[in-house]
Amino acid sequence: MAIKTEPFVVNLGPLHPSTHGVFRMKTTLDGEVVVDMEPVFGYLHRGIEKLAEERAYSGVIPLTDRLDYLASMSNNLAYVLAVEKLAGITVPERAEYLRVIIAELQRLASHLCAVGFFLNDCGAFMTPVLYMIREREKILDLFDMVCGQRLTYNYMRVGGVSHDIPEEFLPALYKFIQRMPGFIDEYDQLLKENEVLLVRAKGVGVLPKELAINVSASGPVLRGSGVKWDIRKADPYSVYDRFEFDIPTGTVGDCYDRYRVRIEEMRQSVRIIKQAMEQLPEGEVRSDVPPLIRPPVGEAYARIEAPKGELGFYLVSDNSIAPYRCAIRAPSLINLTALRDMVKGWKVADAIITFGSIDICMGEVDR
Amino acid sequence: MEVDESTGMYVSTTELDIAEGKVIEALKKRSQQPIPDPDSWLDEELHRNILLTSVDAILNWARRSSLWPVVCFPACCAFEFITTAASRFDISRFGMEIIRASPRQADLMITAGTLTWKMAPQVRRIYDQMPEPKWVIAMGACAISGGIFRSSYNVVPGYSRIVPVDVYVPGCPPRPEALLYGIRMLHHKISKGSIATEGK
Amino acid sequence: MTVALSGKEIADKLEQQFPGSIVESSQDSLVVKSEFLSDVASFLKDTPDLDFNYLVSITAVDYYDYLEVVYRLTSMKHNHSLVVKTRCYERVNPVLPSVVSLWRGAELQEREIYDLMGISFDGHPNLKRLFLWHGFEGHPLRKDYW
Numbered sequence: 001m002a003i004k005t006e007p008f009v010v011n012l013g014p015l016h017p018s019t020h021g022v023f024r025m026k027t028t029l030d031g032e033v034v035v036d037m038e039p040v041f042g043y044l045h046r047g048i049e050k051l052a053e054e055r056a057y058s059g060v061i062p063l064t065d066r067l068d069y070l071a072s073m074s075n076n077l078a079y080v081l082a083v084e085k086l087a088g089i090t091v092p093e094r095a096e097y098l099r100v101i102i103a104e105l106q107r108l109a110s111h112l113c114a115v116g117f118f119l120n121d122c123g124a125f126m127t128p129v130l131y132m133i134r135e136r137e138k139i140l141d142l143f144d145m146v147c148g149q150r151l152t153y154n155y156m157r158v159g160g161v162s163h164d165i166p167e168e169f170l171p172a173l174y175k176f177i178q179r180m181p182g183f184i185d186e187y188d189q190l191l192k193e194n195e196v197l198l199v200r201a202k203g204v205g206v207l208p209k210e211l212a213i214n215v216s217a218s219g220p221v222l223r224g225s226g227v228k229w230d231i232r233k234a235d236p237y238s239v240y241d242r243f244e245f246d247i248p249t250g251t252v253g254d255c256y257d258r259y260r261v262r263i264e265e266m267r268q269s270v271r272i273i274k275q276a277m278e279q280l281p282e283g284e285v286r287s288d289v290p291p292l293i294r295p296p297v298g299e300a301y302a303r304i305e306a307p308k309g310e311l312g313f314y315l316v317s318d319n320s321i322a323p324y325r326c327a328i329r330a331p332s333l334i335n336l337t338a339l340r341d342m343v344k345g346w347k348v349a350d351a352i353i354t355f356g357s358i359d360i361c362m363g364e365v366d367r
Numbered sequence: 368m369e370v371d372e373s374t375g376m377y378v379s380t381t382e383l384d385i386a387e388g389k390v391i392e393a394l395k396k397r398s399q400q401p402i403p404d405p406d407s408w409l410d411e412e413l414h415r416n417i418l419l420t421s422v423d424a425i426l427n428w429a430r431r432s433s434l435w436p437v438v439c440f441p442a443c444c445a446f447e448f449i450t451t452a453a454s455r456f457d458i459s460r461f462g463m464e465i466i467r468a469s470p471r472q473a474d475l476m477i478t479a480g481t482l483t484w485k486m487a488p489q490v491r492r493i494y495d496q497m498p499e500p501k502w503v504i505a506m507g508a509c510a511i512s513g514g515i516f517r518s519s520y521n522v523v524p525g526y527s528r529i530v531p532v533d534v535y536v537p538g539c540p541p542r543p544e545a546l547l548y549g550i551r552m553l554h555h556k557i558s559k560g561s562i563a564t565e566g567k
Numbered sequence: 568m569t570v571a572l573s574g575k576e577i578a579d580k581l582e583q584q585f586p587g588s589i590v591e592s593s594q595d596s597l598v599v600k601s602e603f604l605s606d607v608a609s610f611l612k613d614t615p616d617l618d619f620n621y622l623v624s625i626t627a628v629d630y631y632d633y634l635e636v637v638y639r640l641t642s643m644k645h646n647h648s649l650v651v652k653t654r655c656y657e658r659v660n661p662v663l664p665s666v667v668s669l670w671r672g673a674e675l676q677e678r679e680i681y682d683l684m685g686i687s688f689d690g691h692p693n694l695k696r697l698f699l700w701h702g703f704e705g706h707p708l709r710k711d712y713w
Contacts, residue, residue: 042700045698214620214671216621216623229643235569310623314624325626337672337675
């Protein structure tokens with residue numbers, strides 16, 4: 001006997017324990033199967049692009065911290081690269097290497113959170129998250145040593161970094177780097193071939209390769225679908241062309257592939273940090289730049305490989321102390337374009353996992 | 368929600384959006400002044416007899432020893448709250464590790480993040496659904512006064528426009544130790560309360 | 568290293584293909600007329616040695632006389648990039664053709680430009696406000712909002 005069902009619209013969010021931030025999905029459900037889905041944004045739209053037009057160039061850096069608040073150093077770096085391109089400022093060598101070390105540490109911290117919360121959604125309720133947060137706390141202690149803050153750093157400056165690292169930093173970093181590969185191996189031992197994870201994540205939320213390129217996905221979402229595109233190799237910025245590292249890619253583009261890509265990227269980040277520590281030169285950490293910069297009339301676009309994807313800043317200047325237009329290319333928003341296709345036809349629990357595997361941060365989506 | 372046959376993309380109906388827009392505009396109009404902070408616990412002229420004091424002491428001890436927070440995590444401060452709940456700065460020692468998704472089972476709202484006008488009706492709804500007695504901790508600069516985003520067109524200048532706030536914890540974001548201090552301040556406030564002044 | 572193609576060379580190619588479509592061109596970017604935008608975009612995507620299959624971003628800037636929309640394109644195969652701009656001279660109800668049928672990544676970005684700048688996109692499947700609510704008056708990112 002066939003059961004008659006009727007589709008009805010259910011709201012998932014905006015405040016929900018497993019939506020990563022304030023994100024609302026209007027799902028049309030037929031029983032447990034998602035028939036249609038419409039995302040609703042804007043619950044954290046703070047108008048950062050408009051506020052940036054009223055602040056001096058160096059005063060916008062604290063605003064950029066709050067974009068992707070899990071990876072604030074990367075946001076700072078992208079903005080500062082854009083200003084330096086616009087104004088034609090060069091950065092000392094030591095500052096470049098410090099930037100790379102800090103950016104890769106930040107990538108580690110962000111991926112730890114991403115993977116931890118993905119596993120939270122899969123059903124391993126708090127255990128992986130607590131392990132990941134334990135390691136993340138060590139990274140946050142390192143950042144605390146460098147600039148005094150745990151979440152929104154404001155460490156990068158136009159022309160370098162804000163101040164030099166203290167003496168305790170390098171030994172502590174060395175100790176952390178020795179430990180980290182062992183920790184990732186411990187994780188893999190518990191989770192890589194875990195039956196529950198394989199059943200829940202393999203084949204779920206597939207993003208085919210052509211669609212990934214067409215929706216302008218970037219970061220682990222694009223690489224999980226099999227496209228070997230990483231800004232650090234395709235269009236190197238700072239001193240990334242001096243380091244050896246691989247780019248992990250997935251094959252199918254399901255949630256499991258994206259999870260594996262993030263784990264492998266963590267290993268590659270450790271590799272880059274080791275090389276950068278060996279090559280770290282002495283010298284100044286900040287070139288001589290006036291506090292209120294007036295770049296010449298023009299525009300510049302700088303992009304970096306942030307943990308979530310390609311983060312870009314498009315700055316237009318009209319020779320005043322504040323940017324005329326500061327436009328942000330947010331990876332999380334653009335990666336969400338494909339969410340509807342990835343979720344259609346799956347059940348509600350799979351929709352939550354797929355959304356978690358894209359790894360977004362609402363501060364960046366809504367700006 | 369209909370699907371456009373040629374492109375395969377959705378064309379959604381806008382009734383839900385129109386209704387939501389009306390609710391937001393109405394809330395914005397009536398929230399132009401901050402709600403005064405609840406200060407009935409400062410009331411000195413209270414006739415306390417021995418029976419009431421003992422009852423008060425037991426009730427207040429029970430209420431403060433296991434406050435259950437509700438999920439209210441808009442922005443960056445959420446991550447400092449999550450770290451406070453994790454194993455290094457444990458809030459489980461205060462009985463608070465259970466973060467209830469349902470507001471009906473919670474008694475504390477730790478507002479961790481910037482409030483926007485679009486989000487405001489939902490936060491008010493969650494606050495209304497919490498049963499008495501309930502408390503609110505405003506965590507972070509954005510929750511106290513709008514913070515770094517105060518002059519923006521979509522940001523509410525502080526949660527006190529929407530819900531009455533008991534404890535303000537400054538910082539951007541406040542360190543986990545600062546949040547724990549704020550929670551202890553709330554415990555002191557609760558222990559000074561009395562059932563004789565409740566509901567006034 | 569991603570090579571930024573010269574706006575002038577591409578402008579010459581486009582001028583041969585679609586005469587009258589180029590307003591101005593420079594080393595970094597080229598400006599096309601809004602009527603020719605869909606044709607130019609299809610040409611840039613489908614020509615084999617240009618092959619711009621990845622739309623990096625669409626942004627809009629408000630210069631007081633006109634509203635300018637900037638399209639940033641990249642080709643993954645050849646690893647080169649290009650910046651194409653177009654302008655709307657009216658402020659009351661500007662309309663541009665949408666590129667969603669070519670690059671689906673434009674869907675949410677065009678909605679954002681509609682929400683914050685007020686430019687409508689013809690051919691977009693779901694053009695409604697993205698961040699602000701239905702009934703919000705004005706378009707905040709314009710220079711005359713505050």
